[in-house]
Amino acid sequence: MRRLAAAGLAGLLMTSLTGCSDLVERGFLPKGVTSTSEEFTSFWNQTWLWALGVGVLVWALTFWCVVRYRRRKTDTGLPPQMQYNVPIEILYTVVPVLMVAVLFGKTVEMDNTLTDTSKKPDVTINVVGKQWSWDFNYVEAGVYDSGVQAHLTGKKGVEETLPTLYLPVNKRTEFVLTARDVIHSFWVPQFLQKLDMMPGRVNKFQVVPTEVGTFTGKCAELCGAYHSEMLFQVKVVPQAEYDKHVASLKQRGQTGFLSNSLNRSELVPGEQQFLPPGVDSSSIVEEGKK
The missing domain is CATH 2.60.40.420 (Cupredoxins -  blue copper proteins)
Incomplete structure (x- = not known):
């Protein structure tokens, strides 16, 4: 009976994990049932992956700054004042603009696909x-x-x-x-x-x-x-x-x-x-x- 119960529990766990895996692959969207569903789901997942990548980078840099430049007991007064860094400022201005431009272009492309009514309907x-x-x-x-x-x-x-x-x-x-x-x-x-x-x-x-x-x-x-x-x-x-x-x-x-x-x-x-x-x-x- 114990073996049977263990086998049943294992089967139930595998089924649950399989269903969860499928849900994650769809980006937690409902299962699409139209000809454009796969394309839209792929676009949805890509935008979240890019957003997650940016988020992880920002969190990592924030944490690094908190640890690296934290105030110590020996510190007195204001920390050393740094001048601006032109290459870095250009980098963090240009890269986000390019990312937003690409996302905007892909969004417009996906929107045009979903709202296209040029084909003759049945x-x-x-x-x-x-x-x-x-x-x-x-x-x-x-x-x-x-x-x-x-x-x-x-x-x-x-x-x-x-x-x-x-x-x-x-x-x-x-x-x-x-x-x-x-x-x-x-x-x-x-x-x-x-x-x-x-x-x-x-x-x-x-x-x-x-x-x-x-x-x-x-x-x-x-x-x-x-x-x-x-x-x-x-x-x-x-x-x-x-x-x-x-x-x-x-x-x-x-x-x-x-x-x-x-x-x-x-x-x-x-x-x-x-x-x-x-x-x-x-x-x-x-x-x-x-």
């Missing part, structure tokens, strides 16, 4: 943020899905009530992001990128999901009292299952393009209304449905 989805849920317009398919605010009870099954966005695996998806009321932010942590949704403005980015699975999405911009409950799910599925989901939306009569106009009217039964004082909701609802 699927275009208009994601509409609203207090405090999400609407999804599947542009090419001509169907939509609409969510209502989640209610987090702490019990199982809540995730089944969340708005669910379907994406075909290994297909290029373009997200067209808009907001109906205040600033929101579309974030799927395992996509390793997010983008704000600004009222009156359209933002876009593309991803190619490479793994089948269900992933949690959320709003990453504080948008009001129930910001924490503005959740959704992303299901990355084979093309056949994606087509089946689109067909089911058509069968339910959810065809056309759901309005993303700047108002807080209800678009589906059960959705909460948050209208400014004195505004007639009936006219806005009719305009929104158009």
